[in-house]
Amino acid sequence: MRAIQRLLLLAEFVLLARCQQKPQVQISPPLEKIFLGDLILLRCGVSTDSEVTWYVNDTVQAQRNHTLKIEAAAPEHSGRYQCQHGNGSKSDDYPINVLGHAPSAALIIRTGQPVVRSGGSVVLQLDYDDGVKGWKCWVNTGEQTKTVRLRRSDEKAVSVSFQSNRLEVPESVFWCTNQELRSNQIRVRTSEKDVSLEMYPLPAVVGVSLTLKC
Template identity: 50%
Template sequence: CKNVPSCPHTYFTVYHLFFCPSAFLVSMLPGLKMVFSGDLFYLSCDNSAGESGVKWYFNNKEEKQTNKTWKFAVASPKHSGSYQCERNGQKSGDFNLDVMGKPHEHHASLTIKTGHPVMQYGHSVMLQLDNEDGLEGWVCWVYREGTKTKKIKFKLENRDHVVFQTTRLEVPETIFWCTDKSQNERSNQIIVRTSGGHTDISLEMYPFPAVVGETLTLKCIAWGTDQISKTVFYKGDTIIMHDAKSTYSITKVSESTQGPYRCDATYTHKARTSGPEYHRVSDIQDVFVKEPPIKAVLSEGNGLSCSCQRCPPNVSYHWYHKNDDQLWELTVMIYYICFISISVQTNNSNPIVIVICLFVVGLLAVVIALALYYQRKKRNNTSK
């Protein structure tokens, strides 16, 4: 078993299940077919006894991780590579991981419709799945640490969106996501955390990892009231804000923003007419940070300029112009797209593309001119 050559993980798993039942296997929890930047997942060293004493290797280099389960709170392209685990001198086969960093890979959007990213123990949230291409055959999944991935059943009443309620949230962290029938397309993850049952205070944050360079807002919530008179925010054991406001904003997130946060609040309820105010402390919530997504920047100088510093070479640009007159909008959009194509193809000395593009613009101009003519004529006949 130790001499089995490196091969795709699926084959390795099947081989060992039949011929090496005592060998170690690296598996992913939940079992995501595609992993996107910002996802939460775990790698587990299966068949290894005990929760510690395991060695982990990433691209053949030993890591500091020694637990049986390795948590990746925020997946990043830098995590792409080969993983192995070892115990008592026996190594697993390679587990190859590819983290996709392109934001447009998501074909559907999963959001919290009703509820919060941090809920009280035993409560639930309403989630909404949207997909412009339709949801026929789509299913949603839920994973709680230490359990198997389960399918969420819902009734599809609309073509492009569906709303469903989760079961009671009774673990610290629950992962939700949705896929099409083949699991070749999927939504983003939604992670809902719970606060302990002993407190009425929660520290709420955005349900996705904070993004470097952008704004992060933390909110201290007192369940059942907004009558908060004083709030203290902590990062670790250090006070970072002491104010009457119940929110704390970090205007420019950096790698150092990551860490454990909590808040304590002094509050009362409207129905309470006498007695001292309540004072409670929230559970600790970890803030994770990820790299900013790849995106285009529109700048204005001598005309409009579209740029993307982190995009790969030979990237194509599409221009869009929003206008109340849809015919004019279509003309401008086609013109901009052809203009970019002409610029690129001129450098490659390909006149055929230029001629085709000019022909398309000319033909479109004629069609639009005729449409406007008949529209104006119809309007004049109506007014007579």
């Protein structure tokens, strides 16, 4: 009986320690710079059953989910982000600075559509006027970020194409980097529906026109 009581007390102590532990704001995809139109997900440490409160520049936000999703980043999203589990401690500030322009390198969908059937794929193309030698590409599927294998190209090539693996998750985010620069993101969603409404060429940004295709 005493052993059971000790185990219950230990479980309560562990739960209390987790609640009092200061959470950390984590960003996904892991981007060093955030450009206009980028998708970013902010997570409040380890997921728990408690309600999460988000703060931007010390102002409480309406969203109460563990993950704060910014669909298309803009300069007005810049600021200091914090989160809090229940009545526990607030996280440290997580600074976000959104640049008001797009990257100099361009990633486009060469073959395929922004919405594909589950199990489908797309062909993407990276274009950069100063050459694509030394560039790497990445894909984020929500929880994981992996490198994308690129075929070797001519030393002076200014573009390179690659095909994604089978897309099974609801949303995949692709982008490319070299040691200093980054391309724009390309988001590809999966759907089981026969008809889809798609946006071209990039996510909607306030003040920028877009094309819808059914």
